[in-house]
Each structure stands twice: as structure tokens, then as C-alpha cells.
Amino acid sequence: MVDLVIPEDFCTNDVKPVGKTSHSDGENKHFIWGKGDPNGKAFSNEDVKAAYAEHGEKMVPLGIHGTTVAVDWDSCIAAGECFGVCPVQTFQWYRTEKDIPAADCMNATFEGTGLTEATERLDASDKSQPIREHDCTICMACQEICPQGAIRIEAANQEWHEKADGTYVKCHPVAADHTLTIKEIFSFFLFFNFTSTNFNHFFASLFAEVA
Numbered sequence: 001m002v003d004l005v006i007p008e009d010f011c012t013n014d015v016k017p018v019g020k021t022s023h024s025d026g027e028n029k030h031f032i033w034g035k036g037d038p039n040g041k042a043f044s045n046e047d048v049k050a051a052y053a054e055h056g057e058k059m060v061p062l063g064i065h066g067t068t069v070a071v072d073w074d075s076c077i078a079a080g081e082c083f084g085v086c087p088v089q090t091f092q093w094y095r096t097e098k099d100i101p102a103a104d105c106m107n108a109t110f111e112g113t114g115l116t117e118a119t120e121r122l123d124a125s126d127k128s129q130p131i132r133e134h135d136c137t138i139c140m141a142c143q144e145i146c147p148q149g150a151i152r153i154e155a156a157n158q159e160w161h162e163k164a165d166g167t168y169v170k171c172h173p174v175a176a177d178h179t180l181t182i183k184e185i186f187s188f189f190l191f192f193n194f195t196s197t198n199f200n201h202f203f204a205s206l207f208a209e210v211a
């Protein structure tokens with residue numbers, strides 16, 4: 001596997017997304033991170049440059065699309081390997097749904113009707129768009145196969161997706177070494193409506209088992 005171009009902390013802590021691409025289902029979206037890298041691998045790829053020229057479009061930095069399924073669009077050269085291995089069709093070729101400059105995907109809405117086969121890209125200026133990031137099973141196959149190292153899969157980044165989305169709810173797990181307080185023990189018995197009689201039966205049967 002080649003080295004990943006996306007740094008581990010691209011979306012963590014105080015980093016804010018620069019935009020998003022929404023799914024037309026009204027529920028799902030993937031965020032876009034960073035200002036982009038003008039030295040990304042796509043900028044030096046002859047096929048990509050020729051395709052942009054054919055469209056009459058200027059190549060501009062595009063950033064990282066997705067959070068748990070993060071694709072660096074400045075290094076994506078539309079090789080399509082990720083399409084071939086994904087079991088849930090997370091990706092679509094964005095230009096096969098909307099043939100617009102890649103920069104215009106920022107804050108746009110897509111229906112997810114783009115093509116999903118490896119060979120179905122419009123041309124080398126197309127990009128692997130994680131439109132169904134929410135369906136990813138974290139199998140890691142796309143990260144391992146991408147010849148440019150342009151994909152980073154990280155399930156733990158769901159927290160940063162939710163924080164960007166404003167839907168994050170902090171959990172308070174009970175610590176493994178947490179000791180029940182007297183109040184918690186009595187709350188337990190009250191909750192199950194224990195009477196003094198079955199309280200006695202409970203402990204009698206408990207001690208009988210121990211004995």
C-alpha cells in the first residue's frame with residue numbers, strides 16, 4: 001500500500017469543514033475539509049490536465065471530500081480502483097450525475113444517481129465522490145487499493161462528522177471500575193418495585209447459591 005496523502009488529523013479538534021455536499025434524501029451529507037493542495041498528485045497527471053483543458057476548466061485545489069471516507073480530490077486521478085472493490089457503492093463518478101467543475105460540488109446537492117462502475121468515469125477530470133459515505137462498512141478495501149493513497153478510512157471520525165453536523169451527542173459510559181453507591185443500589189430495588197419480602201428472598205437465594 002502506498003503512503004496515504006491525507007493526514008490523520010485532517011478533521012479533528014478545532015478544524016472546521018469548508019463546506020459540504022448534500023444528498024438529496026435530505027438526511028445525509030459529506031463534509032469537505034481543507035483548502036486543498038495545489039501540489040496534489042492530480043496536478044501533475046497528464047491525463048487529468050488534458051481532461052481539464054478539454055472542458056476549458058482551470059485546475060484549482062479542491063480539498064478532502066468526506067470524513068469517515070475521506071477522498072483527497074487533489075490527488076484523485078480518477079483511477080477508479082475504489083469503485084471496483086467497494087461492496088456498498090459508496091462512491092459515484094460525480095460528473096456522470098452533474099457535469100460541473102469539481103469546485104462547484106462545494107455546497108451542492110447530489111441525488112446519488114451517478115455511475116458506480118470503475119470504468120464509467122466521464123474522463124480523467126472526474127472524481128470519486130463518497131456520496132454514500134453513510135453506507136460504508138469500513139472494510140478498508142478502497143484505502144488499501146487506491147494507487148495514489150488518496151483515500152483515508154477512519155470510523156472514529158464519525159464523531160467529527162457529527163460535530164460538524166451539529167448532531168453529536170456525548171455519551172457518558174460507566175467506568176469499568178465504577179463502584180455502585182448505596183443510593184444507586186436502592187434506586188435499583190425501587191425501580192423493580194422490590195418489597196421487603198422479596199428483598200429477603202433475593203438475598204436468601206443469593207447466599208444459598210454461594211453456599
Ligand code: SF4
Pocket residue numbers: 069082085086087088089090091135136137138139140141142143153
Ligand atoms: S472502506 Fe470498504 S465499504 Fe467503505 S468506502 Fe471503502 S471500499 Fe467501500
